[in-house]
Amino acid sequence: MSTTHTLASRDRLAGAYQVAGRVKQAINLHERNLADRERVLGRDHPDPLA
Secondary structure (H helix, E strand, O other): OOHHHHHHHHHHHHHHHHHOOOHHHHHHHHHHHHHHHHHHHOOOOHHHHO
16 A cells, blocks of 8 residues: 555544544544655645645
8 A cells, every 4th residue: 555545544534533523533643644744745745735
């Protein structure tokens, strides 16, 4: 699995946490995922900007 697929999967997991009411875990995972996207893809890549 590529890095971008892993990041996308983690983003969907964070969304599932949020829907399940696990907001604290969702926020934590979204923040970690954003930091990893910026580190791997660069700050100017469209994915972290979205």
